[in-house]
Amino acid sequence: DAIEVGRTLFGTIRKIIVHLLADDFSELLLFLGAMALYLPLPLLPAQILWINVIEDGFPGTALAFEGKEHEVMHDPPRDPQEAILNKPFRKFLGAVAIITGIAAFGTFTLLWAKLGDLDRVRTIVFALMAVDSLIFAFVVRAIRKPIVRADILSNKLLVAAGIFGIALLLLAVYLPALQQVLATVPISLFDWGVILIVSLVELAFLEIAKQRCFGRVRAA
Structure with a gap:
């Protein structure tokens, strides 16, 4: 009915906003950490633009076509004066930014100290944050x-956006023309393994944060 449609639409708007803002705040924490320790820039402007426009853009658009959550009618009526991002969503956004920001900063710091190859380390962090953005779309949906x-x-458009995002990320890392634009370099299977492990650890913490912020939902 109209109430369910309205709640679904409002919930979708919240999810899209959180998805788009999460990367911005995690990037901010990454750069603040690097500045505090006088480290080189962890990402270059073109790389940030790619993450925010390409890797965020397609999944964010796909989230707009997310179907209704059956549990939406379990929510209490919303206060008309309530902000679009209410307290649970603000807490979740903060948790996401801290989790992904610390993960990216830790990865950059450790690999920079160990490898000393700035282009390679930047490419790994670039790929990590791109993968994070794609994974988070599935978390927040x-x-x-x-x-x-x-x-x-169930959201085939989001699945397609995820696959497309991975394909574009691989092109960004391995296609010479994009390497010139983004200042990326080819990375090894070991590097991808690091990205995968860090992403899975982040996913576990994101799910814990989601449960803490929104609680357990009764079975529909």
Whole structure:
């Protein structure tokens, strides 16, 4: 009915806003950490633009076509004066920024100290944050349940956006023309392994944060 449609639409707007802002805040923490320790820039402007426009843009658009969550009618009536991002969403956004920002900063700091190859380390962090953005789209789409209980394939447009985002990321890392624009370099399977491990650890913490911020939802 109209109430369910309205709640679904409002919830979708919240998810899109959180998804788009999460990268901005995590990038801010990454740069503040680097500045505090007098480290080189962890990412270049072109790389940041790619993450925010390309890797964020397609999943963010796909989230607009997310179907309704059956649990939406379990929510109490919303106060008309309530902000678009209410307290649970603000807490979640803060948690996401801290988790992904610390992960990116830690990865950059450790790899820079170990490898000493700035272009390679920047490329790894660039790829990590791009992957984070794609993963987070699937986390935030099902705000009321763990990602393992959500029907990941129900939003086919989001799945397509995720696959497309990975393909574009690979082009950004390995296509010479894009390497020139983005200042990326080819990275090894070991580097991708690091990215995968860090992303999975982040995913676990994001799911914990989601549960803490929104609580357990009764079965529909």
